Amino acid sequence: MSIVVNNLTKKFGTQRAVDNISFEVKTGEILGFLGPNGAGKTTTMKIITCYMAQNDGDVKVNDLSILEHQDEIKKQIGYLPENNPLYNDMPVLEYLSFVAELQNVPKDKISNRIAEMVNLCGLDIEKHKKIGELSKGYKQRVGLAQAMIHDPAILILDEPTSGLDPNQIVEIRKLIKDLGKQKTVILSTHILPEVEATCDRILIINNGKIVADGTADLLRKRAQGQEVLRVQIAKPELRDKVFEALQSLDTVALVDFDNENNSSFIVNSKDNASSREDIFHMCVENKWVLTEMTPLETKLEDIFRDLTTTN
């Protein structure tokens, strides 16, 4: 099941919550939706799930437009809305069977599906309680279970791990990764390591516009452009000598002293080149002891901040 979003625009009054965005999600892809609060993530998800109508543009799910084939599309989608709204006065099992019936799961398969979901989401101990009596983490699991009960081809999850404890987060991420092998998944989150851990592709949106689209590695490379290394050599008294030697290497663009550590240097390589081998050979020649050489990665946080604050 592929999702194609074409020039989607949604206005609230004069504010453009989603401003002419286009992207595509292929079958078996996990797309991470990132963006600051109010960027338009939830609005986009609400449009894809046919809850809200767009002002302009179109979304096609498996070549069916949401303008015409709402019912068929809704059947293919499992949706976990923001804040995970649930009927608090219903017991977990009763609620799951209600959702299964609404999703047209055949009568004879309902109890099987429910058992499977209870198992998958770890709801076994709590399954007879009322939803209102559950802790936030368990409610979140119920939300996930109801989204997956009809085995949809597409999962749209708005902040799926909010409120879970670290162990549960790892479990849910693993679950999403496993599901993502056969299903198309779109998930939104504020937690950046989560996107890296689970998503094949990242889409960063800000003020209703897409500002970045690609894998985590791709985004990193684009933001950084060049290799940055931290190099440490054993004897601090050689500082100036090492500095000059490093600066004279062909592949090195710029050398700087590390502010945090006296005997370390920050070495920027030239574009599209790696200076690691050169540095190693230089140390061997001069019989300097190389105690550290670490490539410094730009963190996803930095990329995110760059992209969402500059414009």
Place this chain on the structure above:
Amino acid sequence: MKSSWVIAKRELRSFFDSLVAYILLVVFLGISGFFTWLFGSDVFFIGQATLQPFFSIAYFTLFFFIPALTMRMIAEEKRSGTLELLLTKPVSDWNVVMGKFLAALLLIIIAIALTLPYYITIWSLGPIDHGAVWCGYFGLILMSMTYISIGLFASSITNNQIVAFLLALFIGVFLLIIFDVLSGNFTGLIGQLLDYLSLSTHFDSISRGVIDLRDVLYFLSITVFGLVLAETSLTKRNITD
């Protein structure tokens, strides 16, 4: 239609789970029983085997009970966000409104059906006009449908239950009392119009045992009108300028 029924079943179950249903049934039977048998112009006071006192008291109790029943049905779903969950399933806005309508109507029918022992008791006391009784029950159900659809409409335009309750009562007061009073003050076309709009005129003639197609049409058209308005106010979220 199937989705409406699934939603109706859930609503009905939640009435019985949350004591709402039991309180409604007990209070409804209590009040209508009290005024039918014990107090005011009750059966023994009139000295006739008739259910007329019951119908006129049920007419007023339902006027208060139905808005209390419907006030939370859509408003609460809007407030808590479960409406979004519901409408992103293969369920249309109309299914949701219909489901809620059916659930409320079924509960009211249960409440009214539980008063059948009154009928049987009175029947054993003396000769009773069976036609008038069944017409009265039929009229009560028609009137309940009208109130439920008004209540659902009120509930659909706000996410505050109290506002929904008061609004439904407000609309109800017009249909029940104000049009009736005003129609006495006007003559000619306006008087006739107000008289036609007044719910009590139509209910009275049905509960006397006269089923006129115009009366039935009156109740049904208000019901449909209310439901369509409720659906429209749900669909409003999709309006783009």
